[in-house]
Amino acid sequence: MKAFDCAIVGAGPAGMSAAIELAQAGADVVVLDRADRAGGQIYRSAADSPLPDAARLGPDYAAGADLITRFEQSGATHLAGADAWHLGDDGRILFSYQGETRELHCREMLLCPGAMERPMPIPGWTLPGVMTAGAAQVMLKSDAVVADGAVFAGSGPLLYLIVAQYLRLGVQVAALVDTTPRQHFFDAVPLMPRALQQVGNLRKGLSLLREIRASGVATYRYAEKLEVIGNDRATGLRFAASGRQHEVSADTVFLHHGVQPNLNMSRAMGLAHHWNSGQMCWQVTVDAFGQSSVPHVSVGGDGAGIIGADGARAAGRVAAQNILFRLGRISKADRNQRVRADLNDLSALKPFRRFIDCLYRPTEALRLPRDAETLVCRCEEQTLGDLRKGFEQGARDPNALKSLTRCGMGPCQGRQCGHVVTGLLAQWRAESPEEVGYYRLRSPQRLLTLDELGRYGTVQAEAAK
Amino acid sequence: MKADVLIIGGGIQGCATAYHLARKGASVIVVEKDYSGRHASGVNAGGVRLLGRDMAEVPLSKASMEMWQTLDEDLGHDTGFRRQTLVNIAVDEMDLATAQAREAKMHDAGFTHERIIDQVELRERLPHVSPGCVGGVISDLDGYAIPFKATSAFRLAAENYGAQVIEGEDILGLRRVGDAWLAQGARHRYEAETVVNCAGAWADKVALMIGDNVPLSHAAPMLMITARMPHFAKPVVGAISRQLSFKQFENGTVLIGGGAKGFADRANNRTRLDYAKLAAACRTTAEFFPIMRKASINRMWAGLEAYMPDNLPVIGPAVNASRAFHAFGFSAHGFQMGPVVGQVLADLVTGGQCRFNLSPFRIDRFDRKVL
Numbered sequence: 001m002k003a004f005d006c007a008i009v010g011a012g013p014a015g016m017s018a019a020i021e022l023a024q025a026g027a028d029v030v031v032l033d034r035a036d037r038a039g040g041q042i043y044r045s046a047a048d049s050p051l052p053d054a055a056r057l058g059p060d061y062a063a064g065a066d067l068i069t070r071f072e073q074s075g076a077t078h079l080a081g082a083d084a085w086h087l088g089d090d091g092r093i094l095f096s097y098q099g100e101t102r103e104l105h106c107r108e109m110l111l112c113p114g115a116m117e118r119p120m121p122i123p124g125w126t127l128p129g130v131m132t133a134g135a136a137q138v139m140l141k142s143d144a145v146v147a148d149g150a151v152f153a154g155s156g157p158l159l160y161l162i163v164a165q166y167l168r169l170g171v172q173v174a175a176l177v178d179t180t181p182r183q184h185f186f187d188a189v190p191l192m193p194r195a196l197q198q199v200g201n202l203r204k205g206l207s208l209l210r211e212i213r214a215s216g217v218a219t220y221r222y223a224e225k226l227e228v229i230g231n232d233r234a235t236g237l238r239f240a241a242s243g244r245q246h247e248v249s250a251d252t253v254f255l256h257h258g259v260q261p262n263l264n265m266s267r268a269m270g271l272a273h274h275w276n277s278g279q280m281c282w283q284v285t286v287d288a289f290g291q292s293s294v295p296h297v298s299v300g301g302d303g304a305g306i307i308g309a310d311g312a313r314a315a316g317r318v319a320a321q322n323i324l325f326r327l328g329r330i331s332k333a334d335r336n337q338r339v340r341a342d343l344n345d346l347s348a349l350k351p352f353r354r355f356i357d358c359l360y361r362p363t364e365a366l367r368l369p370r371d372a373e374t375l376v377c378r379c380e381e382q383t384l385g386d387l388r389k390g391f392e393q394g395a396r397d398p399n400a401l402k403s404l405t406r407c408g409m410g411p412c413q414g415r416q417c418g419h420v421v422t423g424l425l426a427q428w429r430a431e432s433p434e435e436v437g438y439y440r441l442r443s444p445q446r447l448l449t450l451d452e453l454g455r456y457g458t459v460q461a462e463a464a465k
Numbered sequence: 466m467k468a469d470v471l472i473i474g475g476g477i478q479g480c481a482t483a484y485h486l487a488r489k490g491a492s493v494i495v496v497e498k499d500y501s502g503r504h505a506s507g508v509n510a511g512g513v514r515l516l517g518r519d520m521a522e523v524p525l526s527k528a529s530m531e532m533w534q535t536l537d538e539d540l541g542h543d544t545g546f547r548r549q550t551l552v553n554i555a556v557d558e559m560d561l562a563t564a565q566a567r568e569a570k571m572h573d574a575g576f577t578h579e580r581i582i583d584q585v586e587l588r589e590r591l592p593h594v595s596p597g598c599v600g601g602v603i604s605d606l607d608g609y610a611i612p613f614k615a616t617s618a619f620r621l622a623a624e625n626y627g628a629q630v631i632e633g634e635d636i637l638g639l640r641r642v643g644d645a646w647l648a649q650g651a652r653h654r655y656e657a658e659t660v661v662n663c664a665g666a667w668a669d670k671v672a673l674m675i676g677d678n679v680p681l682s683h684a685a686p687m688l689m690i691t692a693r694m695p696h697f698a699k700p701v702v703g704a705i706s707r708q709l710s711f712k713q714f715e716n717g718t719v720l721i722g723g724g725a726k727g728f729a730d731r732a733n734n735r736t737r738l739d740y741a742k743l744a745a746a747c748r749t750t751a752e753f754f755p756i757m758r759k760a761s762i763n764r765m766w767a768g769l770e771a772y773m774p775d776n777l778p779v780i781g782p783a784v785n786a787s788r789a790f791h792a793f794g795f796s797a798h799g800f801q802m803g804p805v806v807g808q809v810l811a812d813l814v815t816g817g818q819c820r821f822n823l824s825p826f827r828i829d830r831f832d833r834k835v836l
């Protein structure tokens with residue numbers, strides 16, 4: 001079987017940027033993405049938007065079209081619609097492609113799986129009509145679908161961006177319920193001067209907030225005690241702000257309080273991870289070049305810790321140069337010289353990141369459920385009360401708790417409940433998240449029919465002929 | 466730390482032994498290097514199977530099966546046990562002949578819990594089985610339980626009687642000093658009159674610390690489970706000559722086994738899956754149950770299991786040391802035996818008497834002179 005020099009999983013800014021560098025240097029590179037088009041989260045459908053006027057989504061989105069074109073012309077093989085469900089630390093990737101299980105081999109592997117939104121397990125968060133703000137954006141970018149009269153709640157740049165994008169398109173927004181606590185503004189002040197080095201990014205954020213304010217949308221600040229109202233489906237949001245109870249009626253509630261790396265691939269591979277206390281999430285442990293605890297596996301972009309799209313591009317390029325060095329295509333000196341500018345940019349981004357992370361740090365009240373009846377695991381319908389009972393029966397480890405209660409056993413493979421479980425156990429054990437740990441994950445990363453897996457052997461044999 | 470009995474290994478055998486001993490009033494410490502139920506006992510297929518057991522195992526397995534029927538009440542904790550007929554499918558006449566030969570042998574030995582069924586009854590019990598299958602063998606006492614829950618139930622019940630379970634503690638060495646065993650753990654030291662080796666896939670290492678050699682090997686049997694699907698099979702399904710094995714739980718998920726083995730890396734507590742073999746299991750399952758073709762696999766895993774060359778466990782006293790006992794090497798069917806093994810060991814430890822013939826399970830049964 002033929003082996004690629006490098007396989008990249010994820011065709012977002014990180015994966016595409018890396019692929020361009022590798023292909024330019026003559027490496028045989030393949031990029032897998034489950035999406036039908038390259039772009040990743042931020043540049044989803046940027047090259048062929050269904051919107052009549054995609055420019056309204058902002059200049060960052062428009063910039064994606066150029067990167068996508070360069071990627072598509074780079075000579076890298078792009079397997080669109082290829083969903084990787086097993087990544088072996090031996091360099092073997094199994095993936096679903098056109099209804100079959102396919103296998104490929106590579107010398108070097110680069111994971112660029114991006115981020116996902118942090119779940120917000122407030123009362124009622126699983127009712128129909130409650131979605132993440134990112135889902136609002138995905139519907140908008142992929143299908144030009146919007147929800148009129150929705151309420152947006154939470155905090156963080158992505159929330160404000162989506163509200164602004166809605167407003168620019170003339171979509172009615174019932175309210176923005178901002179949960180950023182007052183205290184966070186005080187905490188972030190000392191980090192401000194250094195963050196000012198990234199004045200462009202700061203200005204972008206401020207202008208979003210100004211845009212929302214100017215629109216006259218009802219905005220509540222320092223909101224607390226959020227609760228989705230509704231019996232069979234969401235009918236609105238209840239919360240406390242400025243010392244009063246409020247209720248906003250809406251058929252759709254969009255929640256958001258930041259993103260966290262997609263961990264499932266790196267976890268299932270057994271790569272080393274650590275707890276990032278600034279971003280309150282697990283992240284894969286990598287060196288300056290994105291190299292993980294398994295030397296021929298690298299991780300780039302938001303998947304290795306949240307850095308944003310510009311950072312993801314730079315990290316992708318750095319990882320690519322290091323991979324070229326590892327493949328013996330360039331010298332160490334060449335690598336060091338070629339990554340210098342990107343590494344400088346990446347470290348220049350750090351103070352800004354720290355400022356943002358501090359200001360929009362997810363609060364415990366929104367990270368962890370409060371009521372015994374609130375669901376933690378949607379797939380297996382396990383509530384906070386169920387988990388507490390499991391803990392009291394001696395399941396102190398996330399995996400023991402999973403075995404006892406089924407929390408995390410469903411099709412999402414713990415994507416939704418993983419961080420919540422780490423957080424709860426840390427609280428109950430009065431220990432650090434690092435001591436508590438995370439689920440042991442396994443392939444497959446997605447549901448596979450028996451038919452599809454059953455045809456694995458045959459596809460192999462045909463390829464060998 | 467000091468106790469009458471030190472049990473090494475917090476799987477179902479260790480926890481069941483602790484339960485029976487503590488109930489008799491012994492002071493017991495269980496040490497477990499990871500957490501209780503982390504290995505085979507917590508991740509197995511949950512099959513509580515008497516059907517098709519090796520003759521030597523039938524008396525123990527039968528006694529265990531009786532214990533399972535009331536285990537939830539006896540322990541005061543939920544094991545997830547459900548009584549459910551097990552059907553071993555005969556795919557052709559040759560299978561039926563095998564079944565008849567076994568039936569004759571079983572009857573001679575006085576065992577009547579297995580019954581041969583014909584094609585009509587097979588289809589009545591399993592309407593979705595492929596039409597070619599000719600019959601089968603059933604046992605009505607059989608069933609399944611939830612492995613981690615059952616192991617926890619024994620642990621909790623043992624703790625109720627005062628047993629101590631210490632997790633995250635690896636026993637690194639054992640010494641017999643006078644009338645006591647001294648055990649060196651990674652964190653603490655222990656002293657006990659008696660040690661019991663319930664160390665699963667690591668039991669040969671613990672046996673060595675005690676002074677016994679044993680030809681134990683270990684492997685990583687694999688399982689897959691589907692997302693929920695409409696109920697289509699009440700009985701637990703096996704086959705006489707094929708690697709076909711599955712059960713549909715009450716929640717609709719289907720657990721597929723079949724005995725295919727992945728790669729075992731016990732030094733690192735890890736297993737790897739062999740996807741080509743899992744693919745073969747998919748094909749077999751879909752061949753005999755076409756309804757399963759569109760079922761969606763949700764998770765796949767493997768566990769570390771201890772195997773003896775004759776696929777029978779070691780249960781009994783150490784041969785090269787006093788006041789030491791073994792129970793390991795269950796060769797992929799020890800979950801069902803947990804309840805009775807705990808009782809047998811407790812009897813051995815406290816009185817030296819046992820109502821079963823344990824000679825097929827002696828640790829030295831493979832010792833012979835080689836010139």
Ligand SMILES: Cc1cc2nc3c(=O)[nH]c(=O)nc-3n(C[C@H](O)[C@H](O)[C@H](O)COP(=O)(O)OP(=O)(O)OC[C@H]3O[C@@H](n4cnc5c(N)ncnc54)[C@H](O)[C@@H]3O)c2cc1C
Nearest residue numbers: 010012013014033034040041084113114134301302308309
């Ligand atoms: C919902 C959402 C919306 C966002 N919107 C914006 C925005 O509008 N503006 C902004 O500045 N930032 C946005 N972000 C943040 C943004 O994701 C990052 O800054 C940036 O896209 C990170 O780039 P990346 O290359 O690391 O990952 P991504 O762009 O996320 O790309 C990862 C890619 O990997 C693919 N993938 C993952 N796992 C597999 C697998 N197993 N098999 C095959 N393919 C796989 C995914 O399909 C995806 O295309 C958003 C984040 C999220 C979660």
Ligand SMILES: Cc1cc2nc3c(=O)[nH]c(=O)nc-3n(C[C@H](O)[C@H](O)[C@H](O)COP(=O)(O)OP(=O)(O)OC[C@H]3O[C@@H](n4cnc5c(N)ncnc54)[C@H](O)[C@@H]3O)c2cc1C
Nearest residue numbers: 474476478498506509510512636665768795798799800801
């Ligand atoms: C995938 C799979 C499917 C199976 N299906 C079935 C089934 O359907 N029906 C059935 O009856 N059986 C089944 N089995 C077999 C059954 O699970 C085992 O036989 C049984 O669980 C063995 O129990 P145990 O307590 O001996 O071992 P384990 O559960 O492995 O416990 C031994 C424990 O000892 C600990 N340990 C080892 N060394 C030390 C040390 N030095 N210090 C401290 N602790 C130590 C280990 O960490 C481990 O937790 C299956 C097994 C597997 C792997």
